[in-house]
Amino acid sequence: MQENLEVRERILTVATTLFHRQGYNETGINQIIKEANVAKASLYYHFATKDDLCIAYLKRRHEVWNDTLQEFIRDKEDKILAVFDFLMEDNEQCNYRGCSFLNLLPEVPPGKKEMLSEVQEHKKGVLAFFEAEIKGSDPDLPFTVYSLFENAIIESQLFQSQEPVLRLKRIVVSLLRANG
Amino acid sequence: MQENLEVRERILTVATTLFHRQGYNETGINQIIKEANVAKASLYYHFATKDDLCIAYLKRRHEVWNDTLQEFIRDKEDKILAVFDFLMEDNEQCNYRGCSFLNLLPEVPPGKKEMLSEVQEHKKGVLAFFEAEIKGSDPDLPFTVYSLFENAIIESQLFQSQEPVLRLKRIVVSLLRANG
DNA sequence: TATTATTCAGACAAGTCTGTCTATATAGAA
């Protein structure tokens, strides 16, 4: 009964890359199976529908994002500022494609609750990270920093530039200094 | 040589509604002409391609957004805080569909420069608004408030709720009080 | 050995999409 993960894994890896790079609706099943070198029936053997594959993609992205971030900040002194450096690295690697989760929002109808829920959970996790790292008297500080970080993602995607990230990082530095 | 604006206007109005509500790639030409009650040849008489219609849509949204905002804040005492109220009104009217401009980003390939440019120009305008309204010693304050406003849009779209807008508005209040 | 799980290639169905084209009609301007 041992499951062969080879094929399933290849599909998920390729789908993750393409969904992120091109968008969900802009990526067809046929492109995925071609680049993953699998038969169409194999894809539908592992994933009942394209939407199911999308859910798996979101869960995978969530894991990878968290793990990569944890690894990245492990030896950094200031974990909060390190997240901005992490974003800049991601921007370079992914050509300023922005956030996989937020990118999905506009192109799925609000009826697809499960997808929406995955996106929400991811962002709750990001906020939780800042809440855990930022101690202080001001209860709004974590949400403020989270919001600035989120706009760093968006703005760098929009202008295809690291400059907004650097600027918002500096802003967060002085915010923390003033309220820490 | 008088141009009949009836049909062109109807197309643009319907396209504006549908692109915003459903997304660009999720809205077909056939749906537009059906709801606008025009012939397909009429659409292609006024707009060479669907992308051209999209550009017109963005320009229209930009105008309408600016005009509606100016009208909304005209009699308000605090123009900055009024923008957050404006957002809440927009959220209710458009069912938390978020920003027409940002929503377009994920689903158009980076090669479509003109669309990207329209989105960039709109956001530059939003930032310029905060820069004009916020005077003070801190040169980063307008960009900070702009970033918080942007995340108010995103967050309320993501969670289909006004709560983030209210919270970020309160945060901006104390930020301005501290730095004004 | 027999059974079951997994994979393959690719045809196919049924629908969507953008954009073109034909052919006709109407109204205003030259």
Next chain:
DNA sequence: TTCTATATAGACAGACTTGTCTGAATAATA
């Protein structure tokens, strides 16, 4: 009147989409 601008309905081309299905092959397990 003749020409041009604008409008109509709708067929059509060609390419795409997701998902199903056939039929065969392989590999692990009972």
